[in-house]
Amino acid sequence: MRQELRDKIIEVCDRKIQQKGANVGLSFYAFFKNKNDQPEVLMEAAKWWIETHRLDHFEKAIKIKEMVQSGL
Structure with a gap:
């Protein structure tokens, strides 16, 4: 995964955790705007999210952040 995407995922996870707490869930759509510009x-x-790690539609933000930081 490109570093730009990893950085964005960590940023969004941090923001969601800060706003809604450690148990907040999110989907991979949370990292994108509502338009398909990328x-x-x-x-x-x-x-x-789906093919490599077979994650559920919603996962805990803390789990996703830890996976990305560990290089998975």
Whole structure:
């Protein structure tokens, strides 16, 4: 996964955890605006989330952040 996407995921996870607490869940769509202006990056995130790690639609933000920081 490209570093730009990793940084964005960590930023969004941190913000959501700060706003809603440690148990907040999110989907990979949380890292994108409501318009499809970066389809390649969206597909990269979807592949990482769905194909590579077989994650549920919603996962805990803390789990996703830890996975990204560990290089998974």
